[in-house]
């Protein structure tokens with residue numbers, strides 16, 4: 001099943017949420033990615049960031065970073081000397097309750113909306129999956145699909161306020177190709193080389209825990225010019241963003257941030273579409289600039305301020321976001337109204353906020 005209509009509809013809400021409450025841009029992006037993946041996997045969306053499933057998920061995601069992942073021998077340390085073991089137990093219980101609750105809702109819903117768990121539940125016995133496995137299969141997709149996808153878009157916003165030249169070039173291209181009388185469409189990407197380059201210009205933050213050393217690879221000054229700089233132009237000059245001398249290196253890819261080999265990201269297509277439409281629409285509609293302090297001076301954005309958690313996301317940051325014209329704002333409102341029919345298919349029963 002193609003998830004694109006749902007991705008477009010969730011993107012319409014993201015744009016509307018930022019238009020309405022620009023100061024809450026960070027959580028608006030996190031709501032987008034969680035709601036999308038909850039709908040794709042369990043068929044239930046999250047219309048607000050405060051929805052229980054979303055807040056539970058982010059709470060768990062940022063609770064633990066167990067050292068045993070790096071040093072496996074630590075698993076032999078008795079629990080009384082290892083506080084992280086108790087935190088892990090708590091994480092397990094919270095995860096378990098959240099995933100089995102979602103699974104139960106999928107079973108009891110009384111109608112199908114094409115979500116992934118419907119297929120898994122139908123074929124669980126045939127594939128030898130017990131209930132715990134089915135719940136965690138869904139949970140693993142929620143984990144893969146939420147935090148890291150929002151980290152991608154939030155990192156882009158942080159980079160835009162830190163590197164205004166990149167934003168200026170993107171605005172110039174979008175004004176020329178799209179104008180202000182309509183919103184961009186996926187098909188426009190072909191005529192938007194700078195937007196394509198900008199989304200590839202994503203930076204993996206310093207000190208990220210990754211198995212393939214993506215940070216090291218993307219920051220090798222032998223291969224990339226000024227690797228510390230967010231410079232989408234590098235992808236205009238070369239398809240893979242490297243210096244000319246490395247263009248033909250074996251195995252070079254411009255999507256290495258999704259991993260490689262047999263453990264390559266299972267959600268790569270969903271993720272690329274989300275990251276691209278978000279980049280294209282956010283830039284088409286808004287001006288991003290650093291916030292100002294009480295004296296009216298710009299607060300310099302810190303592009304290295306990242307959280308150490310299961311995946312590395314920028315810590316919440318402030319910025320000023322303004323619609324680029326009243327026409328842009330009107331089209332955002334229209335798109336959100338038009339998205340209602342798609343979004344409604346994933347809303348049912350009581351939508352609970354966290355206590």
Ligand code: HEM
Pocket residue numbers: 037140141142144145146148149152211212257258259260262263264265266267268270271272275
């Ligand atoms: C911009 C967004 C994303 C990025 C940068 C990303 C990146 C990655 C990377 C680097 C890995 C490989 C980790 C390793 O080497 O073991 C991975 C694995 C995975 N990703 Fe993603 N991901 C993104 C979005 C998603 C989405 C939306 C989903 C769900 C639909 C997803 C589901 C998964 C799963 C299930 C795995 C584990 C695959 C396996 O081990 O067999 N990811 N992702």
